[in-house]
Amino acid sequence: MCGIIGYIGHRNISDVLINGLKRLEYRGYDSAGIAIFTDDKIYVYKKVGKVSTLEEEIKNFSSFELNSKIGIAHTRWATHGEPSDINAHPHTDCSGKIAVVHNGIVENYATIKKKLESLGHIFKSQTDTEVIAHLIEEFYNDTGNFEISVQLALSHIEGTYGLAIISSIEPDKIITARKGSPIIIGIGDNEYVVASDASAIVGITRNVIYLEDGEMAILSKNGVKIKKISENTGFLYKDEVIEERIHELTFSLEEIEKGGFPHFMLKEIFEQPESIQNSMRGRISEDGNVKLGGLTSVMDKILNARRFIITACGTSWHAGLVGKYMIEQYAGIPVEVEYASEFRYRNPVVFKDDVVWLISQSGETADTLAALRLAKEKGATVLGIVNVVGSTIARESHAGVYIHAGPEIGVASTKAFTSQLVVLSLITLLLGREKGVLDEKISKEIATELKSLPEKVKKILELNDFIKTIAEKYKDHRNFLYLGRGFNYPVALEGALKLKEISYIHAEGYPAAEMKHGPIALIDENMPVVFIAVKDNVYEKVLSNMEEVKARRGKIISVVTEVDEKVKKLSDHIIQIPQTFDLLMPILTVIPLQLLAYHIAVLRGCDVDQPRNLAKSVTVE
Secondary structure: OOEEEEEEOOOOHHHHHHHHHHHOHHHOOOEEEEEEEEOOEEEEEEEEOOHHHHHHHHOOOOHHHHOOOEEEEEEEOOOOOOOOOOOOOOEEOOOOOEEEEEEOOEOOHHHHHHHHHHOOOOOOOOOOOHHHHHHHHHHHHHHOOHHHHHHHHHHOOOEOEEEEEEEOOOOOEEEEEEEEOOOEEEEOOOOEEEEOOHHHOOOOOOEEEEOOOOEEEEEEOOEEEEEEEOOOOOEEEOOOOHHHHOEEOOOOHHHHOOOOOOOHHHHHHHOHHHHHHHHHOOOEOOOOOEOOHHHHHHHHHHHOOOOEEEEEOHHHHHHHHHHHHHHHHHHOOOEEEEEHHHHOOOOOOOOOOOEEEEEEOOOOOHHHHHHHHHHHHOOOEEEEEEOOOOOHHHHHOOEEEEOOOOOOOOOOOOHHHHHHHHHHHHHHHHHHHHHOOOOHHHHHHHHHHHHHHHHHHHHHHOOHHHHHHHHHHHOOOOEEEEEEOHHHHHHHHHHHHHHHHHHOOEEEEEEHHHHHHOHHHHOOOOOEEEEEOOOOOOHHHHHHHHHHHHHOOOEEEEEEOOOOHHHHHHOOEEEEOOOOOHHHHHHHHHHHHHHHHHHHHHHOOOOOOOOOOOOOOOOOO
């Protein structure tokens, strides 16, 4: 959620930190701050609001302060304590000699705070994070060793953390540590960066190390040391050579810029022809066979699985639900779809011959990662479907498939969703053929149709201005209903979620036939209803549901593949899209719903890239 950036090197510290914070803005935040060391002292500047507000504040720095070469910075998404200047990070100890930025939650902070207050520590904020600075101070008073004081402090913390710490005690280093919240270290030319997200690093270096849970790193001008945080007062040094852990970032700085679009979300919606192509690139042979090298080592376990369990959160959960429909119908394997946040706490029955699929754009989603570890403990095969290369879920899974959607900056997921669906369809084709459920002719036809999807998405994107005119008519409505059946029921859920996320309009997605079991009571002339009414085996049934809404004077927006007299009669607005196979239809039907949500939100004056209360990657519970 929150963003961390720290730097030690030869560049202008304020430029590095402010630019790093701007790269992290997409994650969602309510305040920002920086701490730098200069003139034998740590200076802290923090403000509620946007990074630009902080940037204006630090223009008052003296030139000497600006010439500092070491510092840390943070964008905060409030958990403990309301958004305010005082609750913004960094936080310091009583002496002002230790500054900490923190992603995560200290679950036992109240107990620690009470103990520290009894020892004379004075707290300034309402945050859980501040206890970390004071705890390090307390241990330093006992040990006189800064690194060991950090390690001892962390051994007392329950919960999750990604940390960057500087101190005037040892001003030539940044200490960083990780437990459940991602930390990446950038290795430059006599300069080093620590960040919670690669987007803050790529402008400085492409060479990175992904810190593992339970590790602590010390960054100095002499290099990087990685240590394992032990259960006692000492350290266990890692035996491996640092160079062997260095990975190269695969995306460019240009990919995380807006590229002339007013918002990242719109840019990413319009990138979908390319991102869909990239998701299948090199994975479909000329004869229509699917090759997924990331699954080769576990294919025997996949093919002999008792069942699949797909677990995910939010938009990724909706993709998983489409995946269930795909795999059960075309590969004949039973599939359960679980919210990761529920799966991890209900002691689920998991067998050793189950295969558990984890879907996550970031590969860092806290609940999904916890579900992975639980399934692993129970002996299941765990497989990741993620976007971010080198992410924790990617590293901890037995195997998996990258979706290759490219960096997704907008908080509301768009291109990652369609790329997840492409990968799930590839998995379905692969398994359907291997299991003998899907015959060669149909498999080849679906594979050929997959290749045609980028062009079909381009045709849908040409409807952008038309969809905007529909948005203009409904931007002030307070409720929406989205209805679909079969493969398009999860798309109804996703369309409703998009509208809720970025426009703050209440919206619900439902299976169309379930409307009469409750939601029909909501229908009147003020209720817009979005129907996904494509020509499939339940088309006539959906038309009957549309009749029910029309009889109650609801406003109908129809997403269709064919315009016939029935649809014309029932619809107030029709969005026509190309036809495709039923299992691929969600990849197309979701595009107009993304555009509708986007335009309604913009017309309402909402910040679509950074919607209130939301974060791109939910790395805490």
